Amino acid sequence: MGVAKYTKDEKDRITDVELQSGIHVKACYGPEDLENVGFSYEKDLAPPGQYPFTRGIHAEGFRSRAWTTRQYTGFGTPEESNERFKLMIQHGQTGLNVAFDLPTQMGYDSDDPMAEGEVGRVGMAIDSLRDFEIAFKDINLEKIGSGLTINAVASIMLAMYQAVAEKYGFDPKKISATPQNDILKEMIGRGSWIFPVEPAVKLIGDTIEYSMTTLPRTNPVSICGYHIRESGATPAQEIGYAILIANAYIDNVLKRGYDVDDFVGHFSFNLNVFGNIWEQVAKFRAARKLWARNLKEKYGVKKDSNMYLRGLFGGGGYGLTKAQPENNIMRGAYYALSAALAGAQTIALCSYDEAYTIPTPHSAIISLRTLQLLMDEMGLRDTVDPLAGSYFIETITKEMEAKIEEEMAKIEKIGGITQAVSTGHIQRLVSHQAYEYEKGLQSGELKKVGLNIHTEGEQKDVELHEYTGESAEKQIAALKELRRERSDAEVKHTLKELEAGTRAGKNVMPYLVECCKAYATVGEMTMVFRDVYGEFQEPGLF
Amino acid sequence: MNTRPIKILVAKPGLDGHDRGAKVVAHALKEAGMEVIYTGLHKTVDQIIRIAVQEDVDVIGLSIMSGAHIPITERLMKKAKEAGIGDKMVVVGGVIPNRDILKLKELGVTGVFPGGTPFSEITGFITETATKS
Numbered sequence: 313m314g315v316a317k318y319t320k321d322e323k324d325r326i327t328d329v330e331l332q333s334g335i336h337v338k339a340c341y342g343p344e345d346l347e348n349v350g351f352s353y354e355k356d357l358a359p360p361g362q363y364p365f366t367r368g369i370h371a372e373g374f375r376s377r378a379w380t381t382r383q384y385t386g387f388g389t390p391e392e393s394n395e396r397f398k399l400m401i402q403h404g405q406t407g408l409n410v411a412f413d414l415p416t417q418m419g420y421d422s423d424d425p426m427a428e429g430e431v432g433r434v435g436m437a438i439d440s441l442r443d444f445e446i447a448f449k450d451i452n453l454e455k456i457g458s459g460l461t462i463n464a465v466a467s468i469m470l471a472m473y474q475a476v477a478e479k480y481g482f483d484p485k486k487i488s489a490t491p492q493n494d495i496l497k498e499m500i501g502r503g504s505w506i507f508p509v510e511p512a513v514k515l516i517g518d519t520i521e522y523s524m525t526t527l528p529r530t531n532p533v534s535i536c537g538y539h540i541r542e543s544g545a546t547p548a549q550e551i552g553y554a555i556l557i558a559n560a561y562i563d564n565v566l567k568r569g570y571d572v573d574d575f576v577g578h579f580s581f582n583l584n585v586f587g588n589i590w591e592q593v594a595k596f597r598a599a600r601k602l603w604a605r606n607l608k609e610k611y612g613v614k615k616d617s618n619m620y621l622r623g624l625f626g627g628g629g630y631g632l633t634k635a636q637p638e639n640n641i642m643r644g645a646y647y648a649l650s651a652a653l654a655g656a657q658t659i660a661l662c663s664y665d666e667a668y669t670i671p672t673p674h675s676a677i678i679s680l681r682t683l684q685l686l687m688d689e690m691g692l693r694d695t696v697d698p699l700a701g702s703y704f705i706e707t708i709t710k711e712m713e714a715k716i717e718e719e720m721a722k723i724e725k726i727g728g729i730t731q732a733v734s735t736g737h738i739q740r741l742v743s744h745q746a747y748e749y750e751k752g753l754q755s756g757e758l759k760k761v762g763l764n765i766h767t768e769g770e771q772k773d774v775e776l777h778e779y780t781g782e783s784a785e786k787q788i789a790a791l792k793e794l795r796r797e798r799s800d801a802e803v804k805h806t807l808k809e810l811e812a813g814t815r816a817g818k819n820v821m822p823y824l825v826e827c828c829k830a831y832a833t834v835g836e837m838t839m840v841f842r843d844v845y846g847e848f849q850e851p852g853l854f
Numbered sequence: 855m856n857t858r859p860i861k862i863l864v865a866k867p868g869l870d871g872h873d874r875g876a877k878v879v880a881h882a883l884k885e886a887g888m889e890v891i892y893t894g895l896h897k898t899v900d901q902i903i904r905i906a907v908q909e910d911v912d913v914i915g916l917s918i919m920s921g922a923h924i925p926i927t928e929r930l931m932k933k934a935k936e937a938g939i940g941d942k943m944v945v946v947g948g949v950i951p952n953r954d955i956l957k958l959k960e961l962g963v964t965g966v967f968p969g970g971t972p973f974s975e976i977t978g979f980i981t982e983t984a985t986k987s
Contacts, residue, residue, distance in 0.1 A: 414869035414920060418896070426898070429925035430869055503871015503895045543874050630874075634970055667969070668951055669921050743877035750878050754972050763970065771952065779921060850894040853877055854884070 315758050316588045331591040331708075333548035333715045341703035349710040356601070356710065360655075360696045362616075363608070364601040366709065368655035369620040373696025374687075379651075380658040381683045382459055382624065383676050386411035386436035388783035389790075390446035393436035396673065397451060403677055404684060408451070409459035409660055411435030411670070412469075417504045419465045419838025422787045431784035434670055435461070438469070439791045440798075440831045444476040453477045457488035459534070459624070464506040466493035467515045468837050471824035474527060490531040490580060493519055496557045497536045499733045499848065500742065501543030506838065509734050511845040515820065517564035522821035524575050531578045533561055534624070537599075541584040542630045543739075544746025547595040548712060552719035553738065554581060554599075555606055556729035562611060572611045577618035580657075585647035586631025590708060592647075593699060596625060596654035598712040625651035626660040632667040636762035637774050640664035645682050652692040653699055659683055665774055672777045736851025743853065791833070798831040806830045807840055814844045860984045861889040862913040865902045867926045871895050875969060876917035879947060879976060883915075886977035899929045903937045911942070912984050918948040924957060931962050943984055947971070 316337070319328040329337040338345070358364065361371030370376055385400055385408065386393040397408055412435040415427035421439050422431045431437050436447060448458075453476075462469045470491045477487045495512040498505045505512065519532040537545075537554035545553065558579055565575055583599065585592055603621040607613040628647040632640045644661040651659045661679040663671035671679070686692045699705045723732050732738045752758040759765050810823040827837050864880045866873055873895060884890045891909055893902060906914050914934070918926055927946055934940050945965040946958055955966045965979050 418869045420869070426869065429922040430920060433922060434920055498871070501874065503866075503873055504869075505871070544878075634968065668949060743874065744881065746874050747878045747881035750882075751973070754974075776951065853880060853892040853894075854890075 315760060316591070317752075317758065331547075331588055333546045333591065333595075333712060335591070335708055335711045335715065337590070337708070341707055343703065345703055345707040349707050351706055351710055356706070357700065363619065364604045365620060366597050366601040367697040367700050369600070369622065369657075370696070373655055374652075374693035375696070378687050378693055379656050379683075380407045380457075381405050381680055382407040382409040382658050382660045383663075383679055384409045384411050384461065384660055385676065387413075387434070387670055387777070388432040388436060389787050390436055390438065390443040392432075392783060394447050394449055394451075397447070399673060400676065400680065401451070401456065403680055405680055407457045407459065407658065410447075410461060412460075412462050413437045414504075416834055417462055417464065419468075419506055419834055419842070421833045421835030422784065422791050424835055431787050433779050437783070437787045438472070439787070439833045439835070440794055441472055441475050441479070441828045442790070442794050442831060444472050445479060448476050448480070453480065453482045454486040457490060460489055460491040463492050463495050463498045463502075463504050464512065465834060465838055466491040467519050467820060468824055468828070468834055470519055470523075470527070470530070470532065471821055472828045474825055475828040484527055486529060487527065488529040488531070489527070490534050491519065492536060492582065493533045494536045494557065494582075496560060496729065496733050497539050497554075500540050500553070500738050502539040505848045507841060507845040508848045509730055511841075512848070513560060513564050513730070515841075516561050517568065518819045518821050520561065520565050520575050520578075521568060521570070521819055523578065524570070526821075531580045531622075533558075533578075534580045534582045535561075536582040538582045538584045538627055540738075540742065542627075544742035544744075544749060546719075546745070547584075547587065547591055548715035549719045549742070550584060551595060551599045551602065552716045553723070553729065554583070555603060555716075556720055556723055558603075559606070559610070560729055572607070572613055573615050573618050576607060576611070576613060577615065577620070579622075581621055581623040583623055583625050584627055584630075585625050585651050586628035586643070589646060589650045590705065591712070592650040593654045594705060594708040594712040596623070596651070596656070597697075597705075597709045598716060599623075600655075602713060602716055622657045624658040624660060625654065625656035626658070627662050629662045629666060632662055632664070633760060633763050634667040635771055636768060637664050637667060639762050640667065641678060641682070644679055645686075648683055648686055649692075652686050655697060665776055668774070668776050669779075670777050672775060674775070734851070736853075739851060740853065794831060794833075802830040803827075803832045803836070807832055807836055810837065811840045811844065814840060859887055859889050860913060860981065861891070861909065861911045862915055862980065863891050863893065863902070863906050863909065863911040864915045864917065865893040865897055865905075866895045866917055867897055867899055867902055867930065868918065868920065868922055869896060870918060870920035870922070872919040873917070875919065875948060879915070879917070879967075879973070882973035883977060883980070886973075886981070888977075888980070899926065899933050902930065903933045903939070906934075906942065907937055907939060913943045913945060913980055916944070916946045916948075918946065918950075921949065923948060923950055924954060924961075927958055927961050927963060943980075945976075945980065947976075
């Protein structure tokens with residue numbers, strides 16, 4: 313997905329290009345286009361590192377700091393994942409991005425009947441602090457930051473991360489975790505939600521509030537336009553919805569009496585890279601500007617560095633094809649190029665075999681090398697915001713800004729983002745767009761190499777990561793042993809405290825840390841929340 | 855020909871939350887004239903069977919993206935038999951490697967549609983097969 317719509321005349325000359333967000337691209341751009349869109353250097357650009365940060369958040373871009381490479385990694389048991397983490401670090405990766413299996417993401421222990429067949433399959437299985445002790449063994453948590461791709465139970469995982477850091481003698485004030493922790497986007501796409509909207513957002517507020525004092529280097533929430541786009545949103549909707557979602561989390565914390573400048577500097581974004589390269593670059597630049605303006609004008613943020621849109625631009629999963637899978641290596645390279653051209657803080661790529669399953673070490677390292685190659689060989693660190701000043705790029709960046717604002721206004725008009733998610737409005741809209749998009753691919757109106765042009769007939773499988781039930785058996789055995797060895801009294805006590813705190817509406821984080829330290833399981837802690845909060849009722853599709 | 859439209863349950867079994875495919879196919883089936891019931895996410899096999907019985911559907915469609923299609927389908931076929939609807943047509947879609955297609959068919963699945971299968975192929979197959987039975 314992500315290709316634009318092309319209109320051609322009988323001589324195969326392109327007469328119109330319509331980008332996914334509805335912007336029409338012209339054959340040639342000049343100074344008059346900048347004038348038409350009302351472009352002003354001071355207002356729209358300014359130097360890099362200065363408001364509104366269209367050109368990037370650092371004055372010297374990648375010269376002063378290269379982007380972090382952070383491939384999404386984790387599978388099987390904590391032992392297997394630890395080995396893979398270390399392999400990636402050995403190969404020069406500079407951050408971790410931890411993948412959890414579905415039972416962990418959904419708050420079920422590995423021996424829960426709901427977990428059957430899924431333990432360790434799409435990520436690593438984590439039941440208790442003991443598993444984190446294994447997963448992060450011999451990794452310097454004051455040096456390497458960890459993205460924790462978990463949402464509904466992100467509060468539990470963040471507490472566990474603090475507990476493991478303390479166990480290994482690291483200072484919580486020096487560790488840097490980035491739990492994904494964006495539940496509203498889970499309700500739009502990806503689907504790993506558990507609790508209803510209100511308590512789910514409250515839990516996110518708790519992590520933000522707690523991090524301010526206890527985990528000051530942690531980025532407690534990473535707002536994911538990424539999955540919204542994967543579910544069928546346009547690039548303009550991806551950014552518009554992400555900003556509105558971020559605002560919902562800000563509002564929750566403001567209600568507690570904090571100053572926005574105390575915490576918003578630790579928000580980060582996870583945005584998607586597939587599609588038309590110019591549209592992506594314009595999208596990222598416009599996003600930085602709109603986020604900064606949103607914070608300054610709507611929330612009165614004062615400190616410049618709190619207005620930075622710090623982003624992981626990456627993935628591109630929906631852009632990959634099962635057909636001719638090796639082509640996905642090239643796709644990844646172009647996706648990474650657009651992220652680098654647009655000044656990403658972190659880049660991670662889906663690997664070429666991920667249209668099938670989670671990556672092999674071979675394919676994961678190809679993705680890492682793709683990023684290193686751009687960084688060290690192709691000159692992407694030479695100068696900041698290299699496309700700035702292009703008549704074309706500046707014009708469509710302005711046009712993209714207007715499209716994003718339009719999408720935001722539409723949602724505000726129907727009662728705001730939480731309302732639009734609770735009623736299923738956005739879910740229905742993006743799934744309908746996804747359907748129309750799929751029809752475009754199937755009819756050939758939208759072109760995709762290997763899929764509907766330059767096809768090769770019979771598909772062949774590539775070498776894939778194998779899932780065997782063995783890791784699951786080991787994990788379940790380890791969990792049973794843990795249940796025998798830990799102090800039941802302590803577990804019961806800490807869970808009871810957690811329940812009381814949760815019912816009283818207190819910040820749950822200190823209670824969770826105590827539960828983790830007593831080796832309470834993810835399933836046990838989640839069960840407390842399920843009992844108190846209930847579950848999200850998914851709105852209908854049609 | 856049946857006089858009533860084919861009634862199909864589009865189900866998302868297990869913990870996998872990737873529902874783009876299921877929703878897109880549900881749209882296509884509806885547009886092809888079928889009566890579509892979408893279960894929503896995180897359904898157990900027992901819940902899916904219960905809905906299939908209650909709604910008296912002609913076809914059960916499973917969408918599985920996590921890679922757990924074999925164990926989930928195995929369980930569903932067993933439970934369907936126990937519930938007395940072992941004769942219902944079952945189709946499976948999702949991230950399905952080629953080598954697993956035969957395995958699914960051996961479990962009794964009538965049609966397997968890996969991601970990217972054209973809608974016309976899916977709706978055509980279901981219309982033809984469900985009308986025959």
